[in-house]
Amino acid sequence: MVIWQSGGAQVVYGTNSYVEYHQGTLPVVIAVPHGGAVSPAALPNRTCNDAVTVTDLNTIELAQQIDAAFFAQTGCHPHLIYCNLRRTKLDCNRNLADGACGNPAAALAWTEYHNFIEQAQASAQQEYAGNILFIDLHGHGHPIQRLELGYLLYDDELRLSDQELNTPPLIAVSAIQNLVADNANNYTHAALLRGPQALGTLLGEASFPAVPSAQIPAPAAADSYFSGGYTTARHTSYTTGNTVNGLQIECNLTGVRDNATNRQAFGEALSTVVLDFLRIHREVAVENCQPVAIEDLQNSPPGSIFPTLWTRQDAFVLLNNLPTTGGYYEVYNNLGQRIIGGDFVGDRIALPGHFTPGFYSLHLRIGQQGWTFRVVVN
Numbered sequence: 001m002v003i004w005q006s007g008g009a010q011v012v013y014g015t016n017s018y019v020e021y022h023q024g025t026l027p028v029v030i031a032v033p034h035g036g037a038v039s040p041a042a043l044p045n046r047t048c049n050d051a052v053t054v055t056d057l058n059t060i061e062l063a064q065q066i067d068a069a070f071f072a073q074t075g076c077h078p079h080l081i082y083c084n085l086r087r088t089k090l091d092c093n094r095n096l097a098d099g100a101c102g103n104p105a106a107a108l109a110w111t112e113y114h115n116f117i118e119q120a121q122a123s124a125q126q127e128y129a130g131n132i133l134f135i136d137l138h139g140h141g142h143p144i145q146r147l148e149l150g151y152l153l154y155d156d157e158l159r160l161s162d163q164e165l166n167t168p169p170l171i172a173v174s175a176i177q178n179l180v181a182d183n184a185n186n187y188t189h190a191a192l193l194r195g196p197q198a199l200g201t202l203l204g205e206a207s208f209p210a211v212p213s214a215q216i217p218a219p220a221a222a223d224s225y226f227s228g229g230y231t232t233a234r235h236t237s238y239t240t241g242n243t244v245n246g247l248q249i250e251c252n253l254t255g256v257r258d259n260a261t262n263r264q265a266f267g268e269a270l271s272t273v274v275l276d277f278l279r280i281h282r283e284v285a286v287e288n289c290q291p292v293a294i295e296d297l298q299n300s301p302p303g304s305i306f307p308t309l310w311t312r313q314d315a316f317v318l319l320n321n322l323p324t325t326g327g328y329y330e331v332y333n334n335l336g337q338r339i340i341g342g343d344f345v346g347d348r349i350a351l352p353g354h355f356t357p358g359f360y361s362l363h364l365r366i367g368q369q370g371w372t373f374r375v376v377v378n
Contacts, residue, residue: 010022010023011023012116012374014108014112014116015105015108015109016040018090018109018112019081019083019084019085019112019113019116020081020116021079021080021081021116021119021376022079023120023123023359024076024077024079024120024124025077025124025290025291026070026074026078026124026286026289027132027278027286028070028132028135028274029078029081029117029120029121029134029244030063030066030079030080030081030135031080031081031082031092031113031117031134031136031235032056032059032060032081032137033083033092033093033113033136033138033231034054034083034091034092035055035056035057035058035059035060035063035082035139036060036082036083036085036086036087036090037055037084037086038084038086038089039085039086039088039089040085040089042105043090043105043106044089044101044103046088046089046100048098048101048102049098051091051101053087053088054087056087056138056139056140057139057253057257058139058258058263059137059138059251061257061260062137062139062251062256062263063080063082063137065267066267066270066271067080068264068267069267069268069271069272070271070275072271073272073275074275074286074287074289075289075291076286076289076290076291077291079120079121079123081116081120090109090110092109092110092113092114093138093230094229094230095230112378114234115378116376117235118235119357119358119359119378121134121235121242122357122358125243127289128284130182130282131282131284133245133246133274133277133278134232134244134246135246135249136228136229136231136232136248137249138248138249138251139251139252139253139257140224140250140251140252141253142224144223144224144252145209145253145255146208146209146210146211146216146252147208147209147210147250147252147256148210148211148226148250149199149200149211149212149213149247149249149250150226150228150229150249150250151175151176151212151232151247152174152175152228152232152233152236153170153173153228154227155221155223155225155227156221157170158193158212158218159218159221162190163190165190166188170189171189173238174189174237175228175232175233175246175247176189176193176245176247177189177237177238178237178242178243178244178245179192179237179281180192184280184281184282184283185197187281193212194212194217197281198212199213199247200212200213200215200216202273202276202277203273204216206269206273207269208255208256208266208269211225226248226250227248228248229248231248232248251266303320303322304320304321305319305320305322306318306320310375310376310377316349316350316351317348317362318347318348319349320347322347322366322371323366325366326344326345326346326366327364327365327366328342328343328344328364329343329362329365330362331351331360331363332360339360355377357377357378358377359374360374361373362374362375
């Protein structure tokens with residue numbers, strides 16, 4: 001199902017609304033795997049492989065404030081992906097076997113979640129090729145109230161010297177290795193992790209202490225620290241062929257997630273810092289970003305189409321509560337290029353050929369009426 005949200009963001013839901021994707025137009029993709037509260041009885045609780053099931057409190061609400069802050073600054077939205085299922089039912093930050101524990105419905109939601117991240121990155125790459133920042137947003141319960149930035153480097157590796165951090169073996173396991181290879185000021189790996197213009201340093205200067213940073217170069221040996229997990233490894237330049245730079249941000253509760261005022265303040269700080277970070281290191285300007293094009297709600301259709309989440313093999317679209325006298329259809333890709341079109345009769349439209357993954361618009365003209373539906377192809 002596709003709905004419209006205030007401010008222009010458009011939302012695509014997965015099966016049973018277990019996961020959702022808010023389409024944006026900024027070079028920022030944010031995923032939230034552990035903030036969901038939906039706990040359907042039809043899905044068994046996860047018990048495989050010593051499953052961790054704790055919820056990251058208020059992380060979806062935090063992402064919503066981050067989104068609002070980006071929109072206030074730029075008039076555009078980042079890409080957001082949420083898992084609405086409680087972690088007792090699904091963990092999207094684990095591999096499929098550990099995350100879904102063999103349940104088919106949970107496995108489908110897991111697949112749709114990661115497909116949405118890939119769709120979001122592919123969409124952002126069309127406008128900002130090689131300049132995307134991916135954030136896997138979490139909340140930690142560690143005693144030290146600070147942000148933990150996970151670049152897939154372990155705490156003992158962060159305690160190494162800058163010279164050691166700049167060696168090829170450690171760069172090769174970093175989630176920002178593409179940025180190390182190509183940044184505007186030729187900063188080293190260590191400088192990008194904890195130098196004057198590092199993300200953690202900029203956050204610290206905005207009154208949100210972070211590790212690693214110039215202020216806190218590394219966790220102490222006795223400190224708890226999350227270095228990044230499955231999602232960060234899969235969807236960043238750690239994976240061969242992916243040019244997206246990214247990290248896991250583990251947010252402390254007190255002062256960041258605990259109430260609406262603090263969530264708003266952090267959202268404003270993070271959006272400013274991320275935009276500065278992209279400008280400094282990749283010379284990315286978003287002043288001319290384009291809001292997601294949506295239809296006027298006053299002209300919203302009387303019915304819907306199914307499915308709106310297509311696979312490459314889907315061969316038809318069903319019309320629900322729309323006129324069935326027949327008409328004309330056209331499919332356009334995210335660049336506005338016409339892909340296919342033709343006449344149809346009744347409540348079913350045949351879709352010849354296969355579609356590549358991405359975003360599409362289905363335009364229907366029935367008599368004197370016309371509507372547009374947004375769809376996603378996995």
